[in-house]
Amino acid sequence: DFNVVRAPFAGVVTAKAAQPGEIVSPLSAGGGFTRTGIGTIVDMESLEIEVEVGESYIGRVQPKMPVETVLNAYPEWKIPGEVIAIIPTADRGKATVKVRVALKVKDPRIV
Structure with a gap:
């Protein structure tokens, strides 16, 4: 069937x-x-990732800001992206804030 x-x-x-x-x-x-x-x-x-940004750097991050991301599997490959949102809660244990990034490259290696 x-x-x-x-x-x-x-x-x-x-x-x-x-x-x-x-x-x-x-x-x-x-x-x-x-x-x-x-x-x-x-x-x-619509590939998106969430990254953790140190609290001391989060003031430099703005929505629509262009960024480059690097995957652990491909450290030489700089993937262009754009900040979508800053998640308004901090991880006090790690002193980080989550940031959502839209990737501009549609490549199956990313998944």
Whole structure:
């Protein structure tokens, strides 16, 4: 038997959460054994990341500000991006503030 799974956007499957034969439901059953999702899809047209910025530097960060990001897997590759938002809560243990960045490069290596 074949079924069609539809998503509200085109993307790349990054995780498969259900196995053939499992019962899947679109709604949570409140603690039952029914899985509520079959996987994770990433929208490659709107890639975003959250980064932690030290509290002492957060005053320099502004929405719409151009930035360059570097991934641990590709340290030489500088990915252009733009600050979307500064999350208005700080992590006191690390003395950081989260910043959401939109990446301007749509490359499958990022996912």
